[in-house]
Amino acid sequence: MHDHPTEDEYSWPTCVTPRCGRQLWVAEAGRWACRPCEDATLQRIRELPALFAQLDTTAALMRGARRPGGATSGSKTPPIPPRLEVLALVGPGGIAARLQAIEDSWRQVLGWTVAPWRGSPKQAVPHLVEFLGNNLLWACSSYESVGQDIDDLRKLHTECAALASGEKRPGRVQIGACPTVVGDGWCGTQLTASTGSHRVHCGGCGARWETLGEWRELRAAQERVLAEAAGVAA
Template sequence: MHDHPTLDGYAWPTCSPCGRELWVAEAGRLACRPCEESTATRIAELPALFRRLDTTASLMRGARRSGGGSSGSKNPPIPPRLEVLALVGPGGVAARLRDIEDAWRSALGWTVAPWRGSPAQAVPQHAAFLANNLLWACGSYESVGQDVDDLRRLHGECVALVNDERRPGRVQIGACPARYDDDSLCGQPLTATAASHRVRCGGCGSRWETLGEWRELRAAQERVAEEQQRREEVAA
């Protein structure tokens, strides 16, 4: 149970990443301490995960990790794992961490960090910066929820590839029915996967996690579809 009083008509502050109500001791924070701790663990693990991915054995399907085999083999090279190359190359882990670091530096009023060389050189430095400034982000950075979610996904992708897991595909589940303050419709395509009960809109940030919220999502989508159909009928 939370240790805060129940006040009628008052919306108690919630954690931006997970949506849980904050404790009194967490007053003023944007992210709860469990989210901070789990994110800190993921950040700390990313450099080692990257090193494991950035090896010939990980990049080549079925490559031997050590010994046995002639270097002069006439067999064709094993096809590279493109999903691994996407994470270790340009636009991969290093770039995704860099984007978060640059956003935090901008919010802090600091200069953007200079280029740090190859992704292998950059990842540990990006991770160190994020680890050192995570407490600030959880307490003061308005977009921390998105960054915590991005770090969770990035860590999950790395773990899945390191463990050679086959991640389930995503399926389209319709458009986002949320509306902005000016009553305009978001309309961003939504996807879901059997690996998670969470649905999050990449456009407006709306999320649905429980069975009840999934039903609300479907009902809202149906209302939007009915409104669009009525407009089309009037226009015809």
């Protein structure tokens, strides 16, 4: 007799990264995050210093910000505020603080001393990036919570890249109620879609529509529900 699960009970391990979840390769046995997620995250980490520098310069030269030789100290008209979202990223609670939180959690698990304060965000970011890049392989292999850190780094990189390029955040529009059958009725949760993506996800029942064909099926199902509701009302 043995305690190993039967073939029917066995569940193949998957990547813990929230937006991935794919099955790990045999060569990735024992890892928490897959190699493609590791490679993509390492690339994002390496790009953060340049993005930080670009945003820091943008913040300093923002339209309406004070410049040497600009408005005098006695001016009664305050300068136009710079973009707060840029300042939030390059300031004390922005990029550096978010990277520091990940480094501190890794150091705690490793049993290492928390790194001393490294000065301004501009001074700290290169050191934080170096640490995370050097220890990413360990985290993907041995740190159970690495999936959330990978997702946080992805979000941070996306924010920085969008602001650095001047890209506007895509808006969301309502596209009707969810027609998924739930129990004796239908879900009914209001669905929204982003102008920057073709994916739709219902926050109520979890249903998803991702391809053009699925979008058409969604619309047809919504029309059926409306027709049935109109028939009952009549």
